[in-house]
Amino acid sequence: MQTKEQLLESKDIRVTAMRLLIYKFLAQKQVAVTLSDIENAFEKADRTTLYRTVKTFEEKAIVHQIDDGTGITKYALCEKGCNCEIETDLHLHFHCNNCNETVCLTEHKIPQIKVPNGFISEDINLVVKGICDKCSGQ
Amino acid sequence: MQTKEQLLESKDIRVTAMRLLIYKFLAQKQVAVTLSDIENAFEKADRTTLYRTVKTFEEKAIVHQIDDGTGITKYALCEKGCNCEIETDLHLHFHCNNCNETVCLTEHKIPQIKVPNGFISEDINLVVKGICDKCSGQ
DNA sequence: CAATAAATGCACTTCCATTGCACCTATTTT
DNA sequence: AAAATAGGTGCAATGGAAGTGCATTTATTG
8 A cells, every 4th residue: 555645646646744744634534524624723824825725636536526515615536436536427416404514425426427418518516415424313 | 386485485485676776686697696696796785684585595594505625615605406495305416616606506406425324414515516507618 | 553473684703615825844956 | 866847735816606684675364
């Protein structure tokens, strides 16, 4: 297994202390996080740095952006089963209306969606909202 | 066929000149519009009025809100085949990456989505992004 | 007509996203 | 190793959209 440093380098991302910390933070999180979440976790760092770091991660495809309908952009590490570069490999996200957390359901692929003639589908965003497993108590 | 006045009244919405204009504006649009779009169409009116009018329409279920991933909330009239009160009757939206317009595909229903055990699905937001019929030239 | 309720307009606030610029740090070149 | 260069970080400021409080106008009801 490669170290986190090697992983970043393999994606053409220069390794800095800050980036490693942010990467580790994202890695330990099981849910998608907002910029504010990251900001609260690293109060010493500047908001801009965090913002640009996440943008860099996104460009290098180790993080994907999630629009769960809360109006606030969330981010999550791309994991096994989440090949964000490959368009046909889209997974769906679940947003809990109770705890307000959003999780990636990487094992749940988005079904084939038919669009009318003349429309060309390039990307699909599917967010299911409801109550998550922790909140439903099941 | 009932007049627009009657339609609003039937939904418990007081008819005012402004509301009629906004309703007609939405009705003639074939795409979902942002608040700014409405604002530009009615420069004489105040943003707040437009904002609250749309909110009222939304509450009374003659308009539905669309989150197409652009970060800006869009609105569209509920039409035949769009029963927004009924959760199981969700249609999908198509967002064109070229012209930036979003249309309701009311005839295309969202397929059944399976979620893991413990998760309770209450609502589904499905946005397909790509090139629309006008832009694809087909 | 008076009383009441709702609609509208103005001003202001908040929050998130984004950018410009200066400074610092690391890497590369000579 | 020093200089040059590129990239990273921090501060300040901006912009856009969403939302709220309050005063005023307009419509409805008794």
